[in-house]
Amino acid sequence: MTTNPSFLSSTSFNPLSPSVDLSVSFAQKYLQQMKSGAPAVVGEDKFIERRRISMAKQMLTSLRSVSAKSWTKTDYLLSETLVEHGIDTDLIDPWYISGGIHQVYKLAIEAYSEQLSPYRIVNKVSPILGQVRQQVTEIDPRVIGFVAMQYHYTGMQLMELLPEGEQENFGNYVKILDDHLYMPLPRAYEAAANHPSDSVALQSVRLLMSKMTEIAERVVDRVNELYPRYRCYSGPLSSDRIRTSSIRDVEMFQVYMWVCLLEGNLHALETELFPLCVMIYPRLNVSWELVSQMTHLLRKEIGAYLSPQQAVYCEPFYEILRRMFSEEVFPNA
Structure with missing residues (x-):
């Protein structure tokens, strides 16, 4: 492993490629x-x-x-x-x-x-x-x-x-x-480069990207309503700092699912997101019931934005995400 992260190799890219289009969309979201x-x-x-x-x-x-x-x-x-x-x-x-x-x-x-x-x-x-x-x-x-x-x-x-x-x-x-x-944003951009601009996966991700924070805020606020007295390691869910971290986590789940949609498989979910959650959430006193509720709400929110064609492609991925964090896997949550 190099000890100097500032030495970055230059890469060539096609300024009209879908990956650049996706990164521009993300930059525009930040700017707004x-x-x-x-x-x-x-x-x-x-x-x-x-x-x-x-x-x-x-x-x-x-x-x-x-x-x-x-x-x-x-x-x-x-x-x-x-x-x-x-x-x-x-x-x-x-x-x-x-x-x-x-x-x-x-x-x-x-x-x-x-x-x-x-x-x-x-x-x-x-x-x-x-x-x-x-x-x-x-x-x-x-x-x-x-x-x-x-x-x-x-x-x-x-x-x-x-x-x-x-x-x-x-x-x-x-x-x-x-x-x-x-969030694995570079991986999402790289996967996007393999898609034509009219692909269902790319169009779905571009749509969901524009709604990412809005979706995360609604999911977090609903979870807070369902668990008003819940406290994690750093304090109550209702505190401003925990709410900000929770919104970031729901956004992180969304970006990982974009990678899955664009790569056409569940590799990012199975090898990175799920093991990360299993490693970290118990130490932060985040229960699996809470995570299960979040993935359930995320699936519902995502579905509200998708066209019928996009839903046919995307919803099976989000259903698997929901099941991986459900009582089916964590029966004693």
Whole structure:
């Protein structure tokens, strides 16, 4: 495994290929979400601007120690689970992970300091995190759970250094990093390149991509209604932070299913998503009943958007997803 994730090999691509079209759709989604909430620096109060720059410097200064604390927290949560699942801990290179964390969070902190839209860092961090993800999953797909959790906890601890009113602003940058590490977006783009532009699978994914966050929010809000008193490892489901993480998880499930639809098989679900969930969710006190309800609701939400032709192709995949997390597999959930 290389120790420098910044050395990326250049690749040629067809600018008219479906994979590029899909990545543009995803970028457009981010732009729509982020640009409305990105404040402009011009005319901003100088005191607020100086304070934000000072907070960014504090985060940069603390980045190394925060990353180390995140490693300790992740190791505490998952070390026993890694052994139970037969994962060789030597596969997890802390120096490689720390290098990637420092690189992408430095970009995020600088963008926050300059009040650039979070969307502006996507092109910079996506290749770095894509390569980290590819190299980790090639060794053992389950290791991505450990790596992604350390990235996530680093972002959460950096947010805690900020005043409450600023945490949500920086959280937008953290979400982009989480998305690109937890979700197999490059794999979806690669699979899309094998489809003609009018394929049912590609058209279905393009449609569902535009609705991804909307679908995730509805699923999470419905689960919260069904389990109003439920508490996971980090707090109640109804808290803002857990809701944000839950929405990210439902979005992650959707991206994995896009990969399955585009590849025409269940390999991503069987070898990566399902083992990841089995490894991580019990440690976070997320019950299988909760996950089962989420996959059931996700299948219903997806079905509401599909045309009859798209449903014929897509629904069997989502039915298998539902069954894999049902009482059929987890009878004592």
